[in-house]
Structure formats: C-alpha cells, structure tokens
Amino acid sequence: MSAAPGGTAAPRAFMEGGHALAEGAIQAGCRFYCGYPMTPSTEVLEYMARRMPEVGGVCINVESEIEGINMVWGAAGAGVRAMIASTTNGMSLMQESMSEMVLGRVPAVVVNMGRGQGDYHQCTRGGGHGSHRMIVLAPGSAQEAVDTAYRAFHLAEKWRHPVLIYGDFMLSHTSETVSFAPPPDAQGPLPEKTWATTGARGRAPRLLTSLGMQLDADGAPAGIGPGEHRVDTTAPMRAAVARHREIAAAETRVETAWLDDAELIVTAFGILGRFARYAAKLAREEGMRVGYVRPYTLVPFPYATYAEVGARGVPVAVFENNAGQMVQDVRLGVEGRSPVHFIGEISMDGSGFGVGPKIDALHVLEKIREVYPQRSAA
Amino acid sequence: MAKSVGTVLIDVERCKGCELCIPVCPPKVLEMSTAVNAIGFRYPVLHDGCTGCELCAEICPDYCFEVFRAVKPSHYEEARA
Amino acid sequence: MSEASVQPGMEKVFTRSPLLGTNTHSLCPGCGEPNAVRALMENIEEMGERENTICVLGIGCYTAFAALMEVDCQQAMHGRAPAQASGVKRVLPDRLVFTLQGDGDMITEGIQEVIHAAARGEKITAICLNNAAFGETGGHMTATTVVGQRTKSTLEGRSPERHGYPIRLPEMLTGFEGVAYLARGTVHTPTGVKKTKKLLRAALETQRRGLGFSLVEVVTMCPTGWFVTPAEGPRFQQENLLPVFPVGELKRPRDLTV
Numbered sequence: 001m002s003a004a005p006g007g008t009a010a011p012r013a014f015m016e017g018g019h020a021l022a023e024g025a026i027q028a029g030c031r032f033y034c035g036y037p038m039t040p041s042t043e044v045l046e047y048m049a050r051r052m053p054e055v056g057g058v059c060i061n062v063e064s065e066i067e068g069i070n071m072v073w074g075a076a077g078a079g080v081r082a083m084i085a086s087t088t089n090g091m092s093l094m095q096e097s098m099s100e101m102v103l104g105r106v107p108a109v110v111v112n113m114g115r116g117q118g119d120y121h122q123c124t125r126g127g128g129h130g131s132h133r134m135i136v137l138a139p140g141s142a143q144e145a146v147d148t149a150y151r152a153f154h155l156a157e158k159w160r161h162p163v164l165i166y167g168d169f170m171l172s173h174t175s176e177t178v179s180f181a182p183p184p185d186a187q188g189p190l191p192e193k194t195w196a197t198t199g200a201r202g203r204a205p206r207l208l209t210s211l212g213m214q215l216d217a218d219g220a221p222a223g224i225g226p227g228e229h230r231v232d233t234t235a236p237m238r239a240a241v242a243r244h245r246e247i248a249a250a251e252t253r254v255e256t257a258w259l260d261d262a263e264l265i266v267t268a269f270g271i272l273g274r275f276a277r278y279a280a281k282l283a284r285e286e287g288m289r290v291g292y293v294r295p296y297t298l299v300p301f302p303y304a305t306y307a308e309v310g311a312r313g314v315p316v317a318v319f320e321n322n323a324g325q326m327v328q329d330v331r332l333g334v335e336g337r338s339p340v341h342f343i344g345e346i347s348m349d350g351s352g353f354g355v356g357p358k359i360d361a362l363h364v365l366e367k368i369r370e371v372y373p374q375r376s377a378a
Numbered sequence: 379m380a381k382s383v384g385t386v387l388i389d390v391e392r393c394k395g396c397e398l399c400i401p402v403c404p405p406k407v408l409e410m411s412t413a414v415n416a417i418g419f420r421y422p423v424l425h426d427g428c429t430g431c432e433l434c435a436e437i438c439p440d441y442c443f444e445v446f447r448a449v450k451p452s453h454y455e456e457a458r459a
Numbered sequence: 460m461s462e463a464s465v466q467p468g469m470e471k472v473f474t475r476s477p478l479l480g481t482n483t484h485s486l487c488p489g490c491g492e493p494n495a496v497r498a499l500m501e502n503i504e505e506m507g508e509r510e511n512t513i514c515v516l517g518i519g520c521y522t523a524f525a526a527l528m529e530v531d532c533q534q535a536m537h538g539r540a541p542a543q544a545s546g547v548k549r550v551l552p553d554r555l556v557f558t559l560q561g562d563g564d565m566i567t568e569g570i571q572e573v574i575h576a577a578a579r580g581e582k583i584t585a586i587c588l589n590n591a592a593f594g595e596t597g598g599h600m601t602a603t604t605v606v607g608q609r610t611k612s613t614l615e616g617r618s619p620e621r622h623g624y625p626i627r628l629p630e631m632l633t634g635f636e637g638v639a640y641l642a643r644g645t646v647h648t649p650t651g652v653k654k655t656k657k658l659l660r661a662a663l664e665t666q667r668r669g670l671g672f673s674l675v676e677v678v679t680m681c682p683t684g685w686f687v688t689p690a691e692g693p694r695f696q697q698e699n700l701l702p703v704f705p706v707g708e709l710k711r712p713r714d715l716t717v
Binding site (some may be wrong): 433 | 462468471473483486487489490491492493494638645646648653692694
C-alpha cells in the first residue's frame with residue numbers, strides 16, 4: 001500500500017491479507033516485529049522490514065523462530081507492542097515460549113500464517129506444556145485481518161495474555177480492499193502496564209516471570225531462603241485457567257447465518273468460512289434449509305452456539321482443510337445431541353501450502369447435498 | 379592478646395557453614411563454631427587480631443560479613459601499641 | 460553482636476550492596492554464584508544504574524536471584540535470555556540490559572541464541588556463570604564439563620570419545636566483529652572475586668558506551684554438582700576447571716579506560 005507522508009496509512013487500500021495484517025498491526029501501534037522467512041508468513045516479514053523503519057519501530061530477521069518468539073517476549077515485557085509471524089513448522093518451534101508467555105502474562109501477538117488448516121490443534125491446544133491456552137483469533141478476510149490486528153493487541157493488553165492470529169496461505173495472498181479504521185471494540189482505555197520492566201525509575205523493581213516467583217506488594221524482594229519461600233509454580237497455572245474462564249465469558253465471537261430454520265449447519269473457520277457460507281447460500285437456493293456458523297475466536301471456542309444447535313438436534317457438517325481437527329470441538333459443542341459430519345480434507349497443491357482443488361464452494365455444496373438427506377436419521 | 383585494627387560483624391543466622399572464609403583469613407582469626415545456628419549450620423566466630431582486610435567478605439557466598447577497619451591513624455597506632 | 464559493639468574509631472568498609480536486599484537466598488553452601496551476583500550488583504550500584512537496568516535471567520539456581528536483586532528483571536526460557544535481552548534492548552536502547560545465565564543455559568541449551576546475539580553486535584552484556592555442571596538438576600554434564608569430570612550422566616568421568624570436549628565460549632567469539640568485550644573471571648578466591656568485579660565493570664561500561672556485544676564468563680564453584688564438600692570447592696575448581704578455562708580478558712575495546 002502507499003503510505004502517506006509521516007508514515008500514516010491511507011484510509012483505504014487494495015492489499016493482500018498478509019500485508020493488510022502487517023499494516024493493521026503498525027496502525028495499532030506495533031513497534032517491534034521479528035520473523036524468520038517461511039511461506040506464507042514471509043510477506044508479513046517483508047512488509048515489516050520496509051514499514052517499521054518508517055514509523056521508528058524495529059524489525060529483525062531472526063536466526064530461528066525460537067529466537068524470534070523470545071525477542072518478542074523481551075520487547076513485549078518491556079511494554080512495547082510486539083509481534084511475530086511464522087508458519088506451521090515455525091510455530092511448532094515456538095511452543096515452549098508461548099506456553100510460558102501465557103503463564104508469565106506477556107501480552108505479545110503471534111501470527112500463524114499456516115499451510116492449509118492443519119494447525120488447528122497446534123493453535124488451540126498447542127504442542128506446549130502447562131495449563132496454557134492463548135486467545136486464538138481466525139480472520140476470514142483481508143479486512144478482518146486488519147481488524148484482528150487491532151483487536152489482538154487490544155485483547156492482549158486488556159487481559160495481559162498473549163494472542164495468536166491464525167490465517168493461512170489463501171488469507172495471506174488474497175488481495176482485497178481494506179480500511180484501516182480501528183474497529184470500535186478494539187478501542188477504549190486499557191490497564192496501565194504496571195508490570196513492564198523498563199528500569200525501576202522512581203519505583204520499586206518489577207519481576208516478569210512465568211515461574212510464580214513473587215515480590216512483596218511494595219516490590220521489595222521476597223525472601224527465598226529457608227522458611228521464606230515465595231515461589232508457587234502452580235499459581236500462574238491456576239491464574240491462567242481462571243483468566244481463561246473470564247475471557248471465554250467476555251470475548252467469544254462467532255458469525256452465524258440462517259440458523260432459525262436450519263435443518264443442517266455447515267461450519268468452517270478462517271477464510272474457508274466464506275466458501276462454506278456461499279455454499280450454504282447456494283444450497284438454500286436449491287431448497288435445502290442450511291444454516292452457517294463460523295467461529296472467529298477459536299479460543300475461546302463458541303461452544304454455546306453449537307450447544308444450541310445440539311439442543312435442536314440439527315446435524316452439523318464441518319468443512320476444514322485438514323484431516324478433521326475443529327470437528328472435535330464441534331462434537332464437544334453439540335454434546336452428542338446432533339450428528340456431526342466431517343466434510344473437509346487435506347487439499348493443497350504439490351508444494352504443500354498452495355490452494356488445492358477441494359477449496360471450492362461447489363465442492364462444499366456437493367458435500368452438503370450428500371449429507372443433507374441424512375438429517376432425518378438423527 | 380593480639381590487638382585488632384579491624385573487626386567483622388557476622389550475621390551467623392545467614393551462614394550455611396561452607397567454611398570458605400576460614401582458609402582465606404590471613405591472620406587466621408576465624409574459626410568454625412561448635413554450636414549451630416537456627417537452620418542447623420556451624421558458623422565462623424572471630425578471635426582477636428582481625429585486620430579488616432575484607433577477604434572473608436569477598437569469598438562469603440551468603441553475604442554474612444560486615445567489615446570495619448580503624449581508619450584514623452591515632453586509633454590505628456593505639457590498637458597496635 | 461550489633462554495630463554498637465564495634466569499638467570507636469572503626470569505620471564500616473564493607474557491607475552487602477543494598478541492591479541485594481536483606482533477605483537470604485536458597486543456594487547451596489559454598490556456591491560461587493552469589494559471589495558473582497554480588498560483584499555484579501556492586502557495579503550496578505557504583506555506576507548509578509539501578510533505575511536504568513533490566514536483567515534477563517535464564518533457568519538455573521541463579522534464577523532465584525530474581526527475587527533478591529533490586530532491579531527490574533525478566534525471567535527467560537532455558538538458553539533464550541540473549542534473544543529476550545535483545546528484544547528489551549532494541550525497544551529501550553538507553554537502558555543497561557544484561558543476561559544472567561549458567562553454562563547449561565547459555566552454552567549447552569542456548570548457544571545459538573548467544574552466538575547470534577554476539578554476531579548482531581547486540582549492545583547487551585551476557586553473563587555466564589560457568590560451573591561445568593548442571594547444578595540445579597543435581598550434577599549432570601553440560602557443554603563445559605571438563606574431560607574426566609564425574610557427573611551423574613558421565614559416571615566414569617567425561618570421556619572425549621563418548622562425550623566430546625568442553626566448549627570455551629569466549630574463545631569462540633573472539634573473531635566476531637560485533638563482539639566488543641570478552642573476559643573470563645573466577646570467584647574461588649577473594650582476589651578472583653575482586654578481579655571479576657572489574658571485568659564485569661568493563662563489560663557493562665562497554666555496553667554503556669554502545670561499543671558492541673560484551674560477555675563475561677565467571678567460573679563458579681558448585682560443590683553439590685561436583686560431589687565435594689563446600690570447603691573443597693575452591694581447590695577442585697583450581698585444579699580441574701581453571702586449566703581448561705583460563706581467566707583474563709580476551710577482547711577489549713581499544714579506548715575503554717575502565
């Protein structure tokens with residue numbers, strides 16, 4: 001996009017999703033970015049390498065994703081809005097630190113521009129350890145990528161909790177017209193960063209830790225000698241679980257359509273939601289009463305929406321570009337009261353990340369035609 | 379009795395009995411106690427003859443020592459007399 | 460005994476740095492790490508940098524010092540402190556940022572992070588407390604365990620044939636253009652502690668003047684991990700570790716006067 005003089009972005013621009021997300025992050029105040037090139041997150045790094053210097057920020061091409069996530073930990077821990085983007089395998093490398101950033105309450109933003117949608121489990125459960133869940137947002141368009149960048153930093157600081165944005169090859173590379181106005185829900189006052197380690201200027205020292213080491217209320221160091229232990233490594237885990245419950249109650253977001261008369265629900269996340277929605281529309285034109293659900297927050301997952309569907313016994317067809325991962329959350333959501341059909345599959349080109357032949361609304365429509373007649377068996 | 383031109387205050391309750399201070403003391407005026415402190419460790423006790431050289435404090439991993447030295451010449455002479 | 464009992468005419472010439480607080484720590488008897496940390500905090504105090512310092516701690520026994528040191532601290536994952544400290548320094552370039560890591564942390568698990576931070580010339584100070592063993596896990600082999608040294612994972616002693624050779628990190632980094640200061644100190648004698656304090660001061664001063672990456676390796680006693688008594692620690696270190704890890708400065712900016 002063309003940046004206006006002074007580094008302010010043009011209000012509207014025609015951009016691919018990866019670039020749009022990067023510019024959205026900059027507009028949201030992100031001033032530290034690092035990344036390791038890997039398709040399809042490379043575009044975010046390339047964009048940041050050019051844009052960050054224009055706004056006085058830092059962009060580093062790191063030596064590994066492990067180094068990158070820990071740099072982001074340091075920068076975010078110093079109170080600066082910091083982000084890293086990577087892809088699938090790179091995300092696997094970051095898992096240890098992401099787990100501990102939840103426990104240590106480091107409000108960084110991590111982006112996974114994945115290959116296909118095979119990282120659903122990785123993003124929502126993680127290969128990490130401890131009782132950690134990140135907040136996971138799955139934008140479905142370039143505009144939503146911009147909005148999500150704003151929202152991710154807002155939520156990260158509102159809850160002092162790391163946020164993961166999960167997109168894919170198609171989101172990253174699809175160009176659309178976007179606006180850079182911040183979404184209303186990503187504005188408003190945020191808590192002061194009373195935890196940021198910036199040097200103890202005129203105040204007590206601070207300790208940013210995931211291990212449960214504590215300072216006294218006035219910041220004075222607590223004893224660690226015999227009989228003075230102030231370390232409870234399970235405290236951050238219990239706090240993370242409690243926080244997650246609050247986040248689930250306040251921040252769950254889901255897009256739905258045509259649920260009232262639906263006799264079959266088709267559901268998908270991310271940019272595939274648009275294929276599912278269009279297929280549902282085509283199905284309705286054929287006289288099939290098909291509803292549509294797209295979780296926007298993968299964590300917290302909109303279980304309540306699926307529970308309502310389950311309460312009515314309406315079958316659900318889950319379309320994902322993987323071997324069936326979100327389908328497990330959908331099954332948890334309907335609580336066994338609706339049949340759940342998996343209608344997705346791994347569909348990429350030979351490179352392992354390009355768009356495969358089954359990412360097509362007509363293919364989804366075909367699958368809907370297959371499972372729709374089975375609804376009465378429920 | 380040897381005069382002392384320095385002295386140390388030993389916070390014996392911090393001591394973990396490692397004995398690192400004993401061999402580094404040039405006038406050899408530190409000796410381990412037979413009694414133990416509240417956490418069960420023997421600790422150094424000071425005899426006369428301390429020079430206030432600070433070596434015990436430099437080697438002590440538990441920050442037990444505060445060191446004092448006669449800095450006024452008159453007092454120094456008096457102590458040596 | 461209280462201060463009142465000290466005879467008149469005597470002045471206090473040594474006391475614990477206020478930056479170490481008043482609480483005790485839980486490290487083993489005869490551990491060398493507290494000596495290195497004390498030398499470090501005395502420097503921070505004397506440089507007037509208490510309110511300007513951010514410490515990034517790795518994972519080891521010394522991590523406990525996060526709750527003693529009177530400066531802002533971040534705890535990092537095992538080995539990753541140089542990356543995390545780079546993140547801090549890049550967004551707060553006028554602060555004094557140092558890492559506190561062990562040999563297992565910096566040289567075994569995290570050698571990639573420290574090497575790349577050095578190559579980038581990050582203006583941070585990396586401090587490695589090298590006791591040639593994983594102390595916190597109870598005495599296992601690290602990348603700096605010396606040949607012949609017995610650990611719980613090298614029962615007959617480290618053998619070159621089976622376990623390879625120890626890594627001398629400062630020596631490795633001497634050719635890096637981004638590296639401005641390299642040194643190794645020891646804390647097994649009082650003079651060693653005093654010299655180490657000077658090395659740490661030079662490293663921090665190198666950072667303060669923006670001259671490049673600085674690193675000090677401090678060889679520390681770990682009687683628990685060496686399976687000797689605390690009192691035997693300094694001798695063990697002198698005989699086994701220091702021949703492999705010679706102390707002194709390896710690289711120094713030409714115009715550094717400290």
